[in-house]
Amino acid sequence: MQETILVIFIITIIIALGLFAFYKYNLNSIEKFKLEYEQLRAYTLLSTLPNHPQLQNSYLGNPENSIDTSKLLSLNLNSLGNKEIIIKQVYPKIEDKLCSLNNYPNCSSYLIYKKESSEKNINIISTPVSLYFPLTKEYRTGLLEIKWNY
Amino acid sequence: MKAQEQFSWIFIVIAGAVILSFFATFAFKYQSLQEEKLAIELLINLDNAFFNLQSSPFNTFDIIEIPKNVQITCNSLKIGNRNYSSTNLIFSPKELNDKIYIWYKPFNFPFKADNFYYITSSKNKFYLIANDEKTREFAKSLVENLPDKIKQNFYIENIKQPNGKNIFLYNSQTNDVKIINQDNKFTVFYNDKIYEDASQELIYGAIFSDDFECLYNKLRLNLEDIIKTYGKKSLILQNSKCNYANFNLKELKELRYQNAERIEKLNENLASLSCPPLY
Numbered sequence: 001m002q003e004t005i006l007v008i009f010i011i012t013i014i015i016a017l018g019l020f021a022f023y024k025y026n027l028n029s030i031e032k033f034k035l036e037y038e039q040l041r042a043y044t045l046l047s048t049l050p051n052h053p054q055l056q057n058s059y060l061g062n063p064e065n066s067i068d069t070s071k072l073l074s075l076n077l078n079s080l081g082n083k084e085i086i087i088k089q090v091y092p093k094i095e096d097k098l099c100s101l102n103n104y105p106n107c108s109s110y111l112i113y114k115k116e117s118s119e120k121n122i123n124i125i126s127t128p129v130s131l132y133f134p135l136t137k138e139y140r141t142g143l144l145e146i147k148w149n150y
Numbered sequence: 151m152k153a154q155e156q157f158s159w160i161f162i163v164i165a166g167a168v169i170l171s172f173f174a175t176f177a178f179k180y181q182s183l184q185e186e187k188l189a190i191e192l193l194i195n196l197d198n199a200f201f202n203l204q205s206s207p208f209n210t211f212d213i214i215e216i217p218k219n220v221q222i223t224c225n226s227l228k229i230g231n232r233n234y235s236s237t238n239l240i241f242s243p244k245e246l247n248d249k250i251y252i253w254y255k256p257f258n259f260p261f262k263a264d265n266f267y268y269i270t271s272s273k274n275k276f277y278l279i280a281n282d283e284k285t286r287e288f289a290k291s292l293v294e295n296l297p298d299k300i301k302q303n304f305y306i307e308n309i310k311q312p313n314g315k316n317i318f319l320y321n322s323q324t325n326d327v328k329i330i331n332q333d334n335k336f337t338v339f340y341n342d343k344i345y346e347d348a349s350q351e352l353i354y355g356a357i358f359s360d361d362f363e364c365l366y367n368k369l370r371l372n373l374e375d376i377i378k379t380y381g382k383k384s385l386i387l388q389n390s391k392c393n394y395a396n397f398n399l400k401e402l403k404e405l406r407y408q409n410a411e412r413i414e415k416l417n418e419n420l421a422s423l424s425c426p427p428l429y
Contacts, residue, residue, distance in 0.1 A: 005158065005165075012169050019176050026183055030190075037190055044201045051205065053262040054379050058429050060421055061260060061414070063207045074382035076375040078237045104386065134387060134426040 035150060042148050046127050057132040066130035066139060072110040073101055082117030084147040089131060091141040105133050119149035189229040192216060200238060203254035204265045210254045211297040219247045224364035239369060241359035242269035251300050257351050260414040261429035264372050266351050268358045270303060275314030276357060277307050285319040288331045317357050327356050347406040370403055377402055384428055392425030
């Protein structure tokens, strides 16, 4: 009788350990899945942000494939999570200055969104964009950069 | 000997209970894990659909199959027991299942102000109730602009119908949604509130949504941000030759179509004077 109990007990322990390992594996795969989802969201944001109504340049209501820099100085974007989003002018190269109403358009970078996070890992993704300056009716080359923590 | 046998039975019962509770806990946890996985997969599908649709400046349409019921409120999507916040403006019935139709329309007021998503499932029915030839024509024009798949969910009737959403196109004494067309000025009556001079996008919003009031307020908040952005832009562009002071963008917050038309004309005038247009 005691031997039977012992055998059943040990087998149960082994099954339980197996199930625990399986559960942990599944949990990890979900975490990985979540991370991939967050990554996907960041990449989606990178490609949709230039078309955002508060950023996109338009002429008489027709959308243009560029970012209107005069709109970047007073942006209030909805919560986009723990990220920092910067648009930098890369060509022609000018002195590295954060843009404000006082120094526009003689500046090079626009901080359009920032929400700090305690997470240590930082991922930076970027894409080239066309920047439009309505005062001078000029187009320049820029870089849209998203830093996100995970 | 008898005491030892009794101990063995007590041991079996306790050990059995522990083992059983362990398996039960495992089963519940595993189920919740799978539910979360399914919910995330569904969210990815919806996100992809929203993303693909809004990358076009025109009206676009998509169909997706959903394996679980999704409850859509003004600020969140509920899949199973889990809530996921959403910043999108989704005009839809509260509960969706099976096959869902997503119709995207950019909201231009008069500049692009937001992205509208009209969602319905294949089983939802919408009845446009007309009482004369004029309202029947109006109903036909509303259906005409819909994507073909969604058209199949719309019916033009003379009297209120069961098992669906009734939208009255004349002033009736009911609590249902009413959309009145008076010389091409549209007034929406929704839950005892009146939305005058509504644009076409908002009319469809009232038709599709079960939570129109909240979405309307959410749109106004988003619009406020965009108005501020354009307000600052007008200050940057202002000079002795080009006057942007007449725009009075704040009146757009009332969401009256005539205000959008007025601003559109001012913008065109600026362009004709070789000034940079506001939008």
